Amino acid sequence: MAFKNHILTSIILLSSFSALAQYGSQKKADKLFNKFSFVSASQVYYNLIEKDFNADYATRQLADSYAFMRNPDSAVVYYKKVVEQPHVPIAYYYNYAQALRGIKNYKESRVWMKRYKKAGGEIKEATFLKDSDFINAIFNAKQQYFLSNVNFNSKYSDFGAYEHDGSIYFASSRNVGVSTKHIYGWNEEPFLDIYATDKSANDSIVDHKSKLKGDINSIYHEGPITITKDGKTIYFSRNNYNKDVLGKDEEGMTNLKIYKATLIEGKWTNIEELPFNNKAFSNGHPALNNDETKLYFASNRSGGFGGTDIYYVDINSDGSFGTPQNSGDVVNTDKNERFPFINNEGVLFFASDGHPGLGMLDIFGTVSDKNNNIINILNLGVPVNSSKDDFSFFMNEDGVSGYFASNRDGGVGSDDIYAYIRIPQLKIEGTVADVTTNESVPNAIVTLLDTNDKQIARLETDENGYYEINIDRDTDYKINIKKDNYIDDTRHITSKGVxxxxxxxxxxFNLNRIIKKVAPITEFYPIYFDFNKFDIRRDGTVELDRIVNLMMNIYPSMVIKIESHTDSRGSFEYNNKLSLDRAKATYNYLIEKGVDPARITEYKGYGEQKLANDCDDSVKCTEEQHETNRRTQFIVVKME
Known part of the structure; x- marks a missing residue:
């Protein structure tokens, strides 16, 4: 028998380790997905499907991954499986329709687009996209970016916002407070200078006093910039002008060059021209990657794909520079790619008027494979992009906030800076513990369900009793917790209003252990309440008096817990309060009869969260059926 028990225990442990490993795989895949690493994420999601771990969820994620990798043939296969899932979010009807469009199956695409619209979806005709660009239609199906105005725009050109150490740096042609005004003949605006303003300042007046201190600003154009993490080195664009000499090419044109400067006693000085500059072409718009080993920039040097292209150059450990490399034809076109930016995850963002977009310059992000090769681009969509020029994208280290510039209608000046917030993935997380010992409960089964009790995800808590699950915003859910030898707990949760x-x-969650009753204890029965009341009824006092007798005369060490409930009528908030009143009335009755308060661990109201039958708001029930839910229950926490 001992040998059999050992085998059984081993099987249980292996099963637990396996489930825990698959949960870790799902977390890894989700992290890769959110970093735009769709190739690596797709491999993990595929393995999860093969092992039937949260297969419905993994299938949805795998379909999206194939779509973002611009692989409509595989995307269609998995979207077809997704739309056959019960209670699937209707957004996947739209995604399936777009993927079908990507393989030119327009007839079937129209069928699913109609289903999407019939289910309540809103269709926005993306007429600016070609059929091969179904990926952008999927990526932009749900608005991800939300904009706000900044308080330091002027009537002139403002762009290139870059946040560092509590200050916002930007390029501007404003000339407030300047006695000598230098005008650029191209647009009859003053030349650009670089300014800095305190992010926390409420004062919208940013004048000549806010220009960078030192030698960076000149009588010609400067900006945009990038700064090293230690704040000691700045890279910036400037007309070919250094040491009071304006350089020109053979046709008499002055191009852009990239310079760097050092911060010494609060002033930027020691201006140095970077060695790969040339008076015959422009280099501009510098951007550092996260570990500061590469400098990205825009250039119209020969050997590119046309117009200006995005290049990068290695920064060696000794501070020297390698040979500039073109970012390739996935990023660059025969038109203009400008204003590169690399976020903390290594994703390249840039502006282009050569890729399909909404207007002139649009802002795009890149998708890379597991070897960090760029394999795709994504148009960031509305509202970041418009029918006008949208450019100089910047993202803070938090990954959800930043700035860009646009000359769209409704701004203050010719180019204006806009702040954005990107809605990040939402998750629900928490711990499961023993209510009595407060110790963690590992390997508890956590099940996420929709409001129709359809399973969305299922996983186990880790060794610390911790769990986390990605969820949608503005959605209602249920979470059920199960663990052997514990009483199940199910709660309604919502992401609405977050x-x-x-x-x-x-x-x-705090779980109650199932106590094996020691004979001759008789089961505790629930007591019931009249509709919309919390008074103890006469039939309730009979059971309460029996409990008092058992606790005081027969089982003097017994500890219990009180849980009270309501029927489904009334608002969620009101029922929570009413159930708490019922729990408190029950508690007070027992205490008044002599039960030691220390022997009642808690009294808690659950409102309509734990109905004893199916009488929710969608079902018409008799008064007797509703009464079954208007109850207080007694749970034995400890007998010894």
């Missing part, structure tokens, strides 16, 4: 900047909801 602020966009919030990335997680915390929901902790």
């Amino acid at each position: 602020e966009n900047k919030v990335t997680s909801i915390t929901e902790n």
Whole structure:
């Protein structure tokens, strides 16, 4: 028998380790997906499907991954499986229709687009996209970016916002407070200078006093910039002008060059021209990658694909520079690619008027494979992009906030800076613990369900009793917790009303152990309440008096817990309060009869969260059926 028990225990442990490993794989895949690493993510999602771990969820993620990798043939295969899932979000009807369009199956695409519209979806005709660019239609199906105005725009050109150490740096042609005004003949505006303003300042007046201190600004154009993490080195664009000499090419044109400067005693000085500059072509718009080993920039040097292209150059450990490399034909076109920016995850963003977009310059992001090769681009869509020029994208280290510039209608000047917030993935997380010992409960089964009790995801808590699950915003869910020898717990949760900047909801669970009753104890029966009342009824006092007798005379060490409930009528908030009143009335009755308060661990109201039958708001029930839910229950927490 001992040998059999050992085998059984081993099987259980292996099963637990396996489930825990698959949960870790899902977390890894989700992290890769959110970093735009769709190739690596797709491999993990495929393995999860093969092992039937949260297969419905993994199938949805795999379909999206193939779509973003511009692989409509594979995307269609998995979207077809997705739309056959019960209670699938209707957004996948839209995604399936777009993927079908990507393989030129327009007839079937129209069928699913009609289903999407019939289910309540809103269709926005993306007439600017070609059929091969179905990926952008999918990526932009749901608005991800939300904009706000900044308070330091002027009537002139303002762009290139870059945040560092509490200050916002930007290029501007404003000339407030300047006695000598230098005008650029191209647009009859003053030449650009670089300014800095305190992010926390409420004062919108940014004049000549806010120009960078030192030698960076000249009588010609400067900006945009990038700064090293230690704040000691700045790279910036400037007309070919250094040491009071204006350089020109053979046709008499002055091109852009990239310079760097050092911060010494609060002033930027020691201006150095970078060695790969040339008076015959322009280099501009510098941007550092996260570990500061590469400098990206825009250039119209020979050997590119046309117009200006995005290049990068290695920064060696000794501070020297390698040979500039073109970023390739996935990024660059025969038109203009400008204003590169690399976020903390290594994603390249840039502006282009050569890729399909909404207007002139649009802002794009890149998708890379597991070897960091760029394999695709994504148009960031509305509202970041418009029918006008949209450019100089910047993202903070938080990955959800930043700036860009646009000359769209409704701004203050010719180019204006806009702040954005990107809605991040929302997750629900928490811990499961023993209510009596407060110890973590590992390997508890956590099941996420929709409001129709359809399973969305299923996983186990880790060794610390921790769990986390990605969820949608503005959606209602249920979470069920199961663990052997514990009483199940199910709760209604919602992501409705959660602020966009919030990335997680915390929901902790405290489970009650199932106590094996020691004879001759008789089961405790629930007591019931009249509709909309919390008074103890006469029939309730009979059971309460029996409990008092058992606790005081027969089982003097017994500890219990009180849980009260309501029927489904009334608002969610009101029922929560009413159930708490019922729990408190029950508690007070027992205490008044002599039960030691220390022997009642808690009294808690659950409102309509734990109905004893199917009488929710969607079902018409008799008064007797509703009464079954208007109850207080007693749970034995400890007998010894």
